[in-house]
Amino acid sequence: MIHRCSVRLFRALFPVMVINMTENPQDQPKDEELAKRLERLKSNLEGPDSIAAEAEQDERTRADRARSKAGIAQAFRLSSEFIAGVVVGGGIGYAIDTFFETSPWGLIIFLLLGFAAAVLNVLRAAGMVAQSEMSLKTVQEHQKRTDKQDQNE
Amino acid sequence: MANDPISQFNISKLLQLDVGGYDISFTNSSLFMVATVAASAAFLIFTTSGRGLIPTRLQSISEMLYEFVAGLLRDSAGSEGMKFFPIVFSLFTFILVANLLGMFPYFFTVTSHIIVTAALAFGVIGMVIVYGFYKNGLGFLKLFVPSGVPGVLIPVVVLIEVISFLSRPISLSVRLFANVLAGHITLKVFAGFVVSLSGLGLGGVIGAILPLAFAVALTGLEFLVAFLQAYVFAILTCMYINDAIHPSH
Numbered sequence: 218m219i220h221r222c223s224v225r226l227f228r229a230l231f232p233v234m235v236i237n238m239t240e241n242p243q244d245q246p247k248d249e250e251l252a253k254r255l256e257r258l259k260s261n262l263e264g265p266d267s268i269a270a271e272a273e274q275d276e277r278t279r280a281d282r283a284r285s286k287a288g289i290a291q292a293f294r295l296s297s298e299f300i301a302g303v304v305v306g307g308g309i310g311y312a313i314d315t316f317f318e319t320s321p322w323g324l325i326i327f328l329l330l331g332f333a334a335a336v337l338n339v340l341r342a343a344g345m346v347a348q349s350e351m352s353l354k355t356v357q358e359h360q361k362r363t364d365k366q367d368q369n370e
Numbered sequence: 371m372a373n374d375p376i377s378q379f380n381i382s383k384l385l386q387l388d389v390g391g392y393d394i395s396f397t398n399s400s401l402f403m404v405a406t407v408a409a410s411a412a413f414l415i416f417t418t419s420g421r422g423l424i425p426t427r428l429q430s431i432s433e434m435l436y437e438f439v440a441g442l443l444r445d446s447a448g449s450e451g452m453k454f455f456p457i458v459f460s461l462f463t464f465i466l467v468a469n470l471l472g473m474f475p476y477f478f479t480v481t482s483h484i485i486v487t488a489a490l491a492f493g494v495i496g497m498v499i500v501y502g503f504y505k506n507g508l509g510f511l512k513l514f515v516p517s518g519v520p521g522v523l524i525p526v527v528v529l530i531e532v533i534s535f536l537s538r539p540i541s542l543s544v545r546l547f548a549n550v551l552a553g554h555i556t557l558k559v560f561a562g563f564v565v566s567l568s569g570l571g572l573g574g575v576i577g578a579i580l581p582l583a584f585a586v587a588l589t590g591l592e593f594l595v596a597f598l599q600a601y602v603f604a605i606l607t608c609m610y611i612n613d614a615i616h617p618s619h
Contacts, residue, residue, distance in 0.1 A: 301541030
């Protein structure tokens with residue numbers, strides 16, 4: 218609360234201060250250190266890094282960090298989903314070839330199918346393939362039901 | 371301690387056992403599985419035995435663990451999926467604790483062997499299949515037939531969906547095993563650089579600073595991976611359970 222108030226106070230004060238500083242050129246401080254400090258203050262006040270913005274940015278970086286962690290998890294998923302699809306497709310094709318002696322057709326066809334399955338896996342893992350309406354509906358209903366339960370609790 | 375990076379994954383028999391021609395010896399891998407289960411069970415039991423309304427620090431760790439997995443499961447499988455909570459929670463804590471125990475020097479990492487992770491993954495998929503058929507009957511097969519596909523394409527699409535389904539346990543197990551294995555090998559290789567470089571005199575010692583820094587950074591990364599892999603395994607288990615409950619996708 219106090220923090221909020223001080224932010225508002227700063228915002229209320231700072232246009233005045235900026236005008237004061239910029240409009241009186243003869244007010245140039247002689248002391249170099251003072252000039253530097255004033256410069257820093259000015260940039261602090263004018264720039265996007267006012268206190269509120271800083272807090273906002275803080276929150277954003279925290280959210281970013283959480284998202285990047287989820288991003289790494291996603292990356293691990295995507296790569297292995299793709300490889301697994303191709304490997305399983307090729308494996309099935311190879312097994313069919315050895316059992317039915319249809320070499321190399323089983324391997325060719327199932328490797329291609331496995332490739333398709335792998336792409337499907339990756340798209341599904343990335344959320345790019347929309348689930349069909351039916352399951353969407355059940356999920357939504359589900360969500361509603363659980364929401365209601367949460368409210369009841 | 372041997373210097374090559376692979377020997378840390380050697381299985382050694384601690385107790386020779388032979389039942390009906392099958393070798394069921396108690397190995398160092400078994401020892402660390404027991405240690406994992408014992409450590410996680412002991413931690414959870416001791417920290418929650420106080421049952422404080424205001425949790426102590428350790429109790430709140432246990433509670434956070436519970437809340438985390440429960441939230442994960444409820445988000446992806448709904449409250450219907452909560453009956454699978456025990457298995458998801460056990461899997462998550464087992465993998466997490468096994469990975470973290472593996473971070474101790476000279477310890478064996480259980481999850482660095484594909485047979486362990488594959489057993490876990492096939493267990494999960496088996497459970498999903500059995501429960502899916504039990505709950506939905508043959509309706510579970512709808513999982514392989516997306517709605518709104520033209521009739522001509524159905525055979526191809528079904529084949530693709532079946533392959534996609536079969537690839538799940540593979541990707542689940544390979545991901546966990548490969549990440550842990552690769553991480554431990556990299557760590558060992560960089561640590562080996564430090565040792566062999568510092569044997570070369572002053573210039574070598576200075577040169578060893580870089581791989582040492584890398585080894586430290588990689589250790590941090592490995593802790594992240596240890597958690598992330600347990601998280602990914604748990605969340606995918608939740609999603610597959612969701613498929614078993616609502617197979618119409």
